[in-house]
Amino acid sequence: MSYANRPKELKRQLGSALRTRSSDPPFKRNTRKAVSARADRVAEWPDFEERRARATARRQEAIDTLAELHGQLRQHWAKNGITVHEARDDNEARHIALSIVRAAGAKRVLKSKSMLSEEIEINDFLEQHGIEAVETDLGEYVVQLRGEAPSHITMPAMHLSRQNIGRLFAKRLGVEYTDDPPALTQIARRTLRRQFLSAEVGMIGVNFAVAETGHLATVTNEGNGRMVTTLPRVVIALLGWERVTQSLEDLAQLWQLLSRSATGQRATVYLNLTGGPDPEGGCPQQVHVIVIDNGRKRIHADREMREVLRCIRCGACLNACPVYQQVGGYPYGDVYPGPIGAVFTPAREGVRSAPDHPFASSLCGACEEACPVSIPLPKLLLALRKQRTELRSAFDPERGLWRSFRTVMGSRRIYEAATAFARGVQFIWPGGPKKMVIPGWTDHRDPPVFAKRSFREQFDDRNAKPEGPENG
Amino acid sequence: MAATPGRVHLFIPCFVDQFFPETGLATVQLLRRQGLEVVYEREQTCCGQPAFNSGFHRDAAHLAKRFLRLFRDAEAVVAPSASCVAMVRRHYGELGLQGEDASTWESLRTRIWELSEFLVDVLGVKQVPGAFPHRVAYHPSCHGLRELGILKQPLSLLRSMKGIDVVELNDQERCCGFGGTFAAKFSALSVAMGEDKLEAIEKSGASYVTATDDSCLMHLAGIISRRSLPIRTLHYARILAGESPEP
Numbered sequence: 001m002s003y004a005n006r007p008k009e010l011k012r013q014l015g016s017a018l019r020t021r022s023s024d025p026p027f028k029r030n031t032r033k034a035v036s037a038r039a040d041r042v043a044e045w046p047d048f049e050e051r052r053a054r055a056t057a058r059r060q061e062a063i064d065t066l067a068e069l070h071g072q073l074r075q076h077w078a079k080n081g082i083t084v085h086e087a088r089d090d091n092e093a094r095h096i097a098l099s100i101v102r103a104a105g106a107k108r109v110l111k112s113k114s115m116l117s118e119e120i121e122i123n124d125f126l127e128q129h130g131i132e133a134v135e136t137d138l139g140e141y142v143v144q145l146r147g148e149a150p151s152h153i154t155m156p157a158m159h160l161s162r163q164n165i166g167r168l169f170a171k172r173l174g175v176e177y178t179d180d181p182p183a184l185t186q187i188a189r190r191t192l193r194r195q196f197l198s199a200e201v202g203m204i205g206v207n208f209a210v211a212e213t214g215h216l217a218t219v220t221n222e223g224n225g226r227m228v229t230t231l232p233r234v235v236i237a238l239l240g241w242e243r244v245t246q247s248l249e250d251l252a253q254l255w256q257l258l259s260r261s262a263t264g265q266r267a268t269v270y271l272n273l274t275g276g277p278d279p280e281g282g283c284p285q286q287v288h289v290i291v292i293d294n295g296r297k298r299i300h301a302d303r304e305m306r307e308v309l310r311c312i313r314c315g316a317c318l319n320a321c322p323v324y325q326q327v328g329g330y331p332y333g334d335v336y337p338g339p340i341g342a343v344f345t346p347a348r349e350g351v352r353s354a355p356d357h358p359f360a361s362s363l364c365g366a367c368e369e370a371c372p373v374s375i376p377l378p379k380l381l382l383a384l385r386k387q388r389t390e391l392r393s394a395f396d397p398e399r400g401l402w403r404s405f406r407t408v409m410g411s412r413r414i415y416e417a418a419t420a421f422a423r424g425v426q427f428i429w430p431g432g433p434k435k436m437v438i439p440g441w442t443d444h445r446d447p448p449v450f451a452k453r454s455f456r457e458q459f460d461d462r463n464a465k466p467e468g469p470e471n472g
Numbered sequence: 473m474a475a476t477p478g479r480v481h482l483f484i485p486c487f488v489d490q491f492f493p494e495t496g497l498a499t500v501q502l503l504r505r506q507g508l509e510v511v512y513e514r515e516q517t518c519c520g521q522p523a524f525n526s527g528f529h530r531d532a533a534h535l536a537k538r539f540l541r542l543f544r545d546a547e548a549v550v551a552p553s554a555s556c557v558a559m560v561r562r563h564y565g566e567l568g569l570q571g572e573d574a575s576t577w578e579s580l581r582t583r584i585w586e587l588s589e590f591l592v593d594v595l596g597v598k599q600v601p602g603a604f605p606h607r608v609a610y611h612p613s614c615h616g617l618r619e620l621g622i623l624k625q626p627l628s629l630l631r632s633m634k635g636i637d638v639v640e641l642n643d644q645e646r647c648c649g650f651g652g653t654f655a656a657k658f659s660a661l662s663v664a665m666g667e668d669k670l671e672a673i674e675k676s677g678a679s680y681v682t683a684t685d686d687s688c689l690m691h692l693a694g695i696i697s698r699r700s701l702p703i704r705t706l707h708y709a710r711i712l713a714g715e716s717p718e719p
Contacts (some may be wrong), residue, residue, distance in 0.1 A: 445695045451490065455490075458497060
């Protein structure tokens, strides 16, 4: 699955997603479940809003002092024997990873779940160079077997039902069909166990690098993160440049918020901290961190958009989003779908790369409400809409439309004339006012009908003095 | 609670003026019942929200300045539309207003209210006379709920009427799919969201759906009409003003 080759034509993709979805799509059910699980965990904390405000402030401080925090990290990493690599973009990151794998003489890389690895599209690249990349997270394993990308940032297979997965395993792994979730997990576990034991290189995504100690923290539920960082000789950790937190205390706070927001757990089953190579000569013998920019510094330079870098990738905004609920993640055409993707993708790559993304939102605000670090997503969507608009040429029809809107609304006299004309057209419309065609609006619903007389006319009638009812 | 003004200026948003004048008339009636003098500035049109939400800030700013000049001397401005009030109160600040416009906004934003906010939070109205013997689903519009914090005010007023059965919807805080120009730009998606809302309304057994915003209701009514569903849309001001439902 290549994002680079996939057009980000969200509008067209949304249309086809709506036409082809099943009558009861799993992402509709699964988002609803996730929203209610999160709500239950939030309700357990009477001080949720204070915790959220503290986490928001701490994340923002971290983003504002990233250079300093990275300096601390480098010192700890040097001391602890971690090798650091810097990648400006996805291509550099891929090549660095490949050279590490080659130096280790490995033919296979075992991965724990990492959206950043999806962002740099490492799997396809490694395969092209004769190296097998094996996903060990159950959801990731499922989508990999299907030849798909994840459709959600924390629940990669949330667009599938257990029946879908049962059929997939029966077909691809030659096991007997079952749609019992524990049985399916056992099947995946048995298959993956064999892989773990022969692993030479492990690859993880870092949820947070801790500046105070240099630890690389990875959050998982299946323990695969632990296997991937302890069984292989060589570990590659992918770190988004902004995913740094100040201290272990901050990590503890963020971990809880992340767990509750993402899956409605009080805490994930595992929190894995990698400090560096085993000093006693066990595994891992080498730990490499690849710090990846890939557009993040560009966002950082923009004071308004910078807030999006607070994101801890919990996916709560996806679950809460009424658009995501309707269509799932694929129409977005990028590794990060939903509200966070609709902001992060155009902010990272420039709004030209995803021109529909900022507009595919009713601006309902459910995303901001669900965000554990209070990212003002609707405000950022509006900022991107403005950026998109500024790219339009002087002759763009949309520009003309709003110019006319301004002219009509800028004068009550013109407004009266324009509405009188539209009302006239509607009332003589063949078949009646309800048959009037308004582009976009009437494709799927009937139009509103102009009142015979506007509020102003009726108010004037009932009030002797047109300026106002001084006389009653 | 602010000092009670004796005179209020109406802001009747453009689409209410043209499509839903009854909502405006109901607003006048509800305000007069409180002994207030109601003033309607005849030059008013639109607050500029559609242009702002489409990214055309300069066009929106032009209309915002016009709005501020028309209403600058009003003691209080009341509108039967949460979304338009949210535009003035919250988003005018993002338009880069300068000098006098900026100071007019800083002051006016504290004097503009959505109708139910004004009735309950400013005037302290607790009881509305009259009856509405129907089951009514209340849809909290997103801008009312999340940008102005409106939920209890219209509910308390509606529930004070005789015979009314106001039900809360399943997932009531979920967007109906209107979203301004979103409704036309992403029409199929907007309607899919609306259909889910209508399904929740049908399940509630309500024969009416009401809201603080005729815009959400206009979108839902369009789907209801296309599908011939047995649900009616009615702005809450019209219910409170005692508009008798059609037979």
